[in-house]
Amino acid sequence: MSAGSSKIAIYGAIGANVAIAISKFVAAFFTGSSAMLSEGIHSLVDSGNGLLLLYGVKQSEKPADARHPFGRSKELYFWSLIVAILVFSVGGGMSFYEGVEHLKHPAPITDPTWNYWVLGLSLVFEGISCFLALREFNKNRGDLSFWATLSRSKDPSIFAILMEDMAALVGLVIALAGVYFGHLLNNPLFDGGASICIGILLVSVAIFLIYKTKGLLVGEGVDGETLDSLETLARAQTGVEQVRRPLTMYMGPHDVVLALDVEFHDHLSAHEVEQAVDRLQDAIRAKHPEFKRIFVEAKGLTGKNRHPSVTDSPSPQI
Secondary structure, eight states: OOHHHHHHHHHHHHHHHHHHHHHHHHHHHHHOOHHHHHHHHHHHHHHHHHHHHHHHHHHHTSOOOSSOTTOSTTHHHHHHHHHHHHIIIIIIIHHHHHHHHHHHSOOOOSOTHHHHHHHHHHHHHHHHHHHHHHHHHHTTTTTSOHHHHHHHOOOHHHHHHHHHHHHHHHHHHHHHHHHHHHHHTTOTHHHHHHHHHHHHHHHHHHHHHHHHHHHHHTTOOOOHHHHHHHHHHHHTSTTEEEEOOOEEEEEETTEEEEEEEEEEOTTSOHHHHHHHHHHHHHHHHHHOTTEEEEEEEEEETTSOSOEEEEESSSSOBO
């Protein structure tokens, strides 16, 4: 999935959330709804989060330099962690606080018409934003289930926006229920309770995002299936006798570092080992293009004549 695809989902989310936040705050001002105010805060936080993710994508695209020899792909993971913390503290925390305050000092909703109009339009806009994010999310999904794909996704600019949009849709339904039952039964506690539920929802989503981005930020590697595939490719090369378990690390959603320790048969010359390493790197890139940098430590069975190879371009150097 390209960075351009990621930006489509982010732009859609920012546009929808800005318009929705304004309408929700207007409705909250005229009706005094706590749940509506919480939803406005939620949409405002989501707008800011989209901008932070967009900034992270832009920073991660900067080329490598002397101070950042591996590039700056991890910038996206850092800003995604900041987004998750904001969802937890500002979105979830303030929504929960507003709900508790409304329970302590309940104020009945006199006319819910504003709320219904805003919530209805918000559902439409959030639905469009969620559709765009889900479409980009599904591009590399294949035959995997939604939750399996979400678990394996390494692009927070997609899964963070998708999770926020899904939480927004669920939050809108909760807010709608709080407004409806609060007005129907003339009981403002429903409105405050809805705000607390929205806060709990946002905190839950934030914890998931923190868990995902933390693993990527500290150096998560590829899954076991990919490691097995790398070993199979290495063992299939002529002259390869032994292969140690590959070492990998995600630098970014589409930038993975690979270190391979390969033992070749002693009868191979240095030139033949070089050719075998070239073929191995080509085979890996053909099947797993996400490996931008491949480090190969090639040696004979006796442990002598080590031939380190490092490449980060289609032209290997040994």
